[in-house]
Amino acid sequence: MIGMCAASLFIGADGFAYPFQGNYSDLTISHHPNFMWIRESLARWGVVPLWSPLILSGYPFSANPLSSLFYPPAWLLWVLPLPFGYHLVSGLHLLLGGWGTARLVRRTTANPIAAWVGACLFVLMPKVAAHIGAGHLTLVWAVCWTPWLMEWVEQARGQARFHWQPNLMVGMGLGLAALADVRWAAYCGLYMAVMYGWSALQGITSSRKAGGKAVLDAAWVLAKGASVQVGLAAAAAAAVLLPLGEYSRLSTRAAMSGADRLAFSLEPGRLLNLVVPNFGGYAEWIFYPGIMAVFLAWVGVFSQSNQRQKWIWAAVYVFALMFSLGDRLPLARVLGELPGLNLLRVPARALFFADLAVIVLAAIGLSGLLMEPPHKSRWLNLTLAAWGGTLGVFGLGMAAAVRPVPAAFVWAGVLGIVCALLIFLRLYGKIRPLPWLGIVFLVILGDLLLNQRSLMRYRTEIEVAREGxxxxxxxxxxxxxxxxxxxxxxxxxxxxxxxxxxxxxxxxxxxxxxxxxxxxxxxxxxxxxxxxxxxxxxxxxxxxxxxxxxxxxxxxxxxxxxxxxxxxxxxxxxxxxxxxxxxxxxxxxTLACPRAWVESAESPDCTAGSKAVRWVRREPNQIWLEVQGPGLLVISEMDYPGWQVIVDGAAAEEKTAEGVFRSVKLTSGTHTVQWVYRPTWVYAGGVISILSLAGAVFGLMVTRKEPGNG
The missing domain is CATH 3.40.50 (Rossmann fold)
Structure with a gap:
C-alpha cells in the first residue's frame, strides 16, 4: 500500500516535473544539465567531471552540492534512462521515507496499523509533492532520510549509558542527509540541538536528587554521544563539506545579508493553510498535512497514552512553525549569522518537521481511536466540534458570498465537517474500528491525492526539449x-x-x-x-x-x-x-576573444595572439595546448583554486589575469601547456568520507554482536 501511495506521484510521469502553475523547475534548470554533463564525461572521456564548463564560464562542479557527485543513490542516474530515472530514484526515496516514518511511529505507539497509516501520510505529504514539482530533488531525497534520523535520535536520547550503536546510526543518518542536500542537514542539526537540549534539561532535573555525580554522568553520556554523532556526520559528508566550504567562502553567498538569509520566511497569514489547502501554491509555503491528519493529531494531543511522547511532538510542531516565520520573529537575524545556521536561507523548510510532528501525533490519535473502548474527553468534544463547525461555516459561507467560489475554502469546509463527524462516530462507538478505518483512509487518500495533483504537473520530454x-x-x-x-x-x-x-x-x-x-x-x-x-x-x-x-x-x-x-x-x-x-x-x-591567446608586453590585444595557440585536448578536468612564445598565455577560463599549470612537463607558476583568468608566462619557442584541475579539498574530503563510512559500518557490525559495548 505504501508503494502504491508513492507511485501515485508518478502516474502519467512521461516527462519532467514542474510546478502546476510555474514554467520553471530546478530539475531542468540545474539537475538535468548536471547529470547530462556527468554522463557525457563518462561516455566520452571515461572520467568523473570535477569541473563544469556549462555555465558561468566554468565553475567547480565537485564543490557544488547540486552536482550530487558524492551521494551514492544518485549514481543510479548516471546509467538509468532519463527522465525515467528521476522518477524511479525519487520514488525509492519516498518508500525509504515511508518505511522510516512507520518505524518512528512504532517507537511512539505500538499499533502497526497506525504506523502503516503514518507511512502513507508521509508519502502522500503535499509538501513533498510540491517540492518534487519545483524540481528540488536533492531536498526531497534528504527529507526522506529524516524519519530514520529522528527515530535514531530517539534511540540515542533514551540511553542511560553510552552505547556506540545508536550514536553511530545518528551520525550516519545525518551524514547521508548532508551528502544528499547539505542545506537540509543544517535543519536536521537544528532539530537535534533542540532535542538534545531538552534531554539535557530532563537529565539535570531527574538527576538532581541523586547528587552531583549523577548530573555529571548524565551530561557526559549526552556530550559523548553528541560528539560522536556530529563528528561522524561531518566526516561522512566531508566530500561535500570541505570543497563547499572553500567555494562558499569565495562565492557571492559569503556576502549574504541577514535579509537574504531569511528570504522566503512564512507569512503569518499563511498559517491558515494548516487546515485550508493551498491549491497550486508555492512549494516553500506548503505545509497542509490533510484535514483528517490535523483532526487525528488533535485527538492524539488529548490521548491518555504516550503522555511524554505526545508533548515532545507537540513542542516540535510549535518550534518548527515558529522557526518557519523567520524574520517575523525577534533575534532571527542574529541566529542567521551563526555558523551552520547561515545555510538556512529558507526558514519555511522547517515546515517539513511540522508536518512530521502532525503525522506522529495523528498516529497516536488513530491508535487511541482504534482501541476499545475509545476514550472521551469533554474538552476534546468541544474543540473538535469547534474545529469542524468553524471550518464548515467559514467554507460554506465563502462559497455563498464570494465569486468566483474559493475552491480551497469550500473543500476545507466540507471535509472539516466530514472529518469531525467521523471522529465523533468512533468516539461514541457508533461504528466498528475496521469499517471506520477504511472510510478514514479513503478520506485521507482523496484529500491528499487531490492536493498532490494541484501542486505539480509533468511536461513531456519533447515539450521541454523544444525550449530554446x-x-x-x-x-x-x-x-x-x-x-x-x-x-x-x-x-x-x-x-x-x-x-x-x-x-x-x-x-x-x-x-x-x-x-x-x-x-x-x-x-x-x-x-x-x-x-x-x-x-x-x-x-x-x-x-x-x-x-x-x-x-x-x-x-x-x-x-x-x-x-x-x-x-x-x-x-x-x-x-x-x-x-x-x-x-x-x-x-x-565582433570584439570576441578566442578561448586562449598570447599577449605581448607591447600589445594586450587578444586576437593578435590567437594564432599562436593550438588546442590539443580538451577534457572536463584538464586541457592541453601547444603555444608559441614568448608572452603571457591567457586562457578565458576561471582561475579557481585547484587548477595547476604544467609547461613542457614541469610545474610552472600560474598567474591570474584581469582578476579571473588563468595565465602563465612563456619564454620563446614552442611549448606544450597543460592545465589540470586537482582540487585538494575534494580528494581529501573523498578519502575522509570513505574511511569514516567504512569505519562506521564496521563499528555497527561489532556493536550488533556486542550490544552492551559502551
Missing amino acids: AAAAQYLAAKPGIFRIYSPSYSIPQHSAAAYRLELADGVDPLQWDAYAEFFDSASGVPRSRYGVTLPPFAEGEPAAANRFYTPNAERLGRLNVRYVAAEYPLDAEGLILDRVIGTTWIYEN
Missing part, C-alpha cells in the same frame, strides 16, 4: 570554441547542455564572487543583493526584465562570448545582428 532548441541548434553548428550570453535566458541551461553549448551566464545558488564582479561590468546588469541568477532578473519574466540594460561587448569578448541571444533587439557597439530565430535575436560579438 532552434536557437541552440543554430549556434551549435557554428565552428570553433566560444561562449554564449543571454540577458533574457533565451537558451535554457538544459537546452545548452543538450547541444553542448557553454554559457557565460547561469542559474546556480553558488557563484564565484570574482567572476560575478567581472560579469557585472560585461552584462551591464547591476546586482543589488544576493541572487541565484547571473545576470539578475529584478522583476517580471526573464524574457523582458533586462531589456533596458546595454551589454559591454568588449568585456563579454574577454569571456570568449561570440554570440548574444536575447528576446529583444540590442543596440551595443560591437554587436551585429546575425539572425532572428522565432522570438530570439542572435547577435555576433
